[in-house]
Amino acid sequence: MKTMKAVCIYSYGGPDVLVYEDAPRPHPGDGEVLIRVHAAGINPVDWKIREGHLKERLQHTLPLVLGWDVSGGVEALGSGVTRLKVGDEVFSRPDISRDGAYAEFIVIKESEVALKPKSIDHIHAAALPLAGLTAWQSLFDAGGLSAGQRVLIHAAAGGVGNFAVQLAKWKGAHVIGTASARNHDFLRKLGVDQVVDYQTVRFEEAVQAVDVVFDTMGGDTQERSWKVLKRGGILISIASPPSAEIAAAHGVRQAFVFTQPNAAQLAEIAKLADADKLKAIVETILPLSDATRGQELSERGHTRGKIVLRVV
Numbered sequence: 001m002k003t004m005k006a007v008c009i010y011s012y013g014g015p016d017v018l019v020y021e022d023a024p025r026p027h028p029g030d031g032e033v034l035i036r037v038h039a040a041g042i043n044p045v046d047w048k049i050r051e052g053h054l055k056e057r058l059q060h061t062l063p064l065v066l067g068w069d070v071s072g073g074v075e076a077l078g079s080g081v082t083r084l085k086v087g088d089e090v091f092s093r094p095d096i097s098r099d100g101a102y103a104e105f106i107v108i109k110e111s112e113v114a115l116k117p118k119s120i121d122h123i124h125a126a127a128l129p130l131a132g133l134t135a136w137q138s139l140f141d142a143g144g145l146s147a148g149q150r151v152l153i154h155a156a157a158g159g160v161g162n163f164a165v166q167l168a169k170w171k172g173a174h175v176i177g178t179a180s181a182r183n184h185d186f187l188r189k190l191g192v193d194q195v196v197d198y199q200t201v202r203f204e205e206a207v208q209a210v211d212v213v214f215d216t217m218g219g220d221t222q223e224r225s226w227k228v229l230k231r232g233g234i235l236i237s238i239a240s241p242p243s244a245e246i247a248a249a250h251g252v253r254q255a256f257v258f259t260q261p262n263a264a265q266l267a268e269i270a271k272l273a274d275a276d277k278l279k280a281i282v283e284t285i286l287p288l289s290d291a292t293r294g295q296e297l298s299e300r301g302h303t304r305g306k307i308v309l310r311v312v
């Protein structure tokens with residue numbers, strides 16, 4: 001049996017359960033493609049799954065390869081694959097209930113894969129899918145964000161937040177973003193109209209009458225966000241499901257988004273990247289064998305943009 005280098009877990013726990021090893025190379029089945037991974041993005045969901053937080057929901061079988069952000073080349077096709085061909089350069093946010101991309105190869109359903117942006121390398125392309133789709137599905141599908149609306153984006157410098165800022169500006173929205181002081185210049189350059197320092201200012205005292213709140217934090221941040229919304233506005237969370245009762249009491253709407261794979265939206269994201277309207281910002285690049293360090297950095301909660309593993 002052919003093998004590949006991969007980072008797996010055999011049990012749930014801290015960073016020490018990550019194992020860099022030789023694992024069996026997967027084979028593409030019906031409607032699937034085998035991708036040679038060039039780069040894999042790291043996201044908070046990776047260490048949340050490693051810690052066992054999603055085990056009831058996802059019912060993974062261990063050992064499990066982590067990582068659900070990938071850019072690479074199509075190496076082989078399963079039967080029934082018609083849209084992609086061997087040699088295509090692609091990117092994907094694959095199904096997180098299956099083995100991930102901290103590996104030299106991954107098998108993904110063709111329907112979850114899009115051609116990568118031509119103008120950026122694999123490292124930057126691997127930063128885009130999960131966080132880019134999350135921002136897209138939250139602001140556009142759930143929030144219906146449109147030109148001229150005011151949007152408050154929490155953790156605007158983070159993996160999801162920075163794409164949300166760029167997509168909201170592309171739509172023509174007025175963007176307010178929260179971050180600590182070290183990220184203020186970064187956010188202004190990204191196009192944020194009003195930056196709020198969440199460490200020194202209570203954001204609800206600096207922000208009023210927004211159409212959309214994008215909550216990437218949950219907890220106290222979510223609770224304090226209701227009062228900044230206009231009547232009829234919407235709070236969208238990707239951190240914890242907002243209360244329908246509290247929303248009704250404020251005369252606003254709420255939604256919880258759990259991001260889904262979507263090749264058509266990835267193709268839109270690739271077009272924006274190639275038109276230089278969406279930049280992938282990568283703060284740290286590490287070798288695959290250093291996935292443990294990458295997850296430890298992510299867990300600190302202060303990444304600017306993304307952390308990406310170089311595989312090739």
Ligand SMILES: NC(=O)c1ccc[n+]([C@@H]2O[C@H](COP(=O)([O-])OP(=O)(O)OC[C@H]3O[C@@H](n4cnc5c(N)ncnc54)[C@H](OP(=O)(O)O)[C@@H]3O)[C@@H](O)[C@H]2O)c1
Pocket residue numbers: 043044045048130131134154155156157158159160161178179180181182183198216217221237238239257258259298301302303304305
């Ligand atoms: N439901 C879904 O489908 C879905 C999808 C993607 C992500 N998520 C979740 O969404 C969350 C964000 O993901 P991410 O990838 O953007 O995380 P991330 O990249 O790790 O976020 C880091 C950012 O958070 C900022 N931050 C930390 N504490 C903050 C606070 N109290 N207020 C405002 N900003 C703060 C940091 O800015 P400073 O350094 O300036 O503090 C940093 O830039 C995670 O919990 C993740 O699991 C859910």
